[in-house]
Amino acid sequence: MLTLLWRLLIFIAAIFMIRAFLAMIFGGGQIRKRDGSSKRAGEPEAKKMVKDPVxxxxxxxxxxxHLKERGGDFYFCSEECRRKFLSGTSAHP
Ligand SMILES: [Zn+2]
Structure with a gap:
């Protein structure tokens, strides 16, 4: 009875040791993958950018x-660029 318990304990201990050993080998790969995903998580911060046509x-x-003109969306960095765009397209200089 006692020896059976010991065998069970040794068996469990062996499983834990194997798991720890595997975690040591595959754990390193997971850490690398986590590093890669953290870099990927940083990329979406560079959101969709718009271009100033001026x-x-x-x-x-x-x-x-933001300016809606002829069904299109235009984005300007400043009021000056927006004025230049409007004067350059709709009116003569
Ligand atoms: Zn501009």
Missing amino acids: CGMYMDPRLAL
Whole structure:
């Protein structure tokens, strides 16, 4: 009875040792994968950028001046660029 318990304990201990050994081997790969995913998680921070058609600057659409013109969406870095765009397209200089 006692020897059976010991065998069971040794068997469990062996399983834990094997699991620890496997975790040591495959655990390293998982850490590398986690590092890769953290880099991927950082990428979406570079959100969809919009281009200022006047000066060609790329910016966050939330920070840009938005203009709807001829069914199209235009984004400008400043009021000056928006004025240049409007004067350059709709009116003669
Ligand atoms: Zn601009």
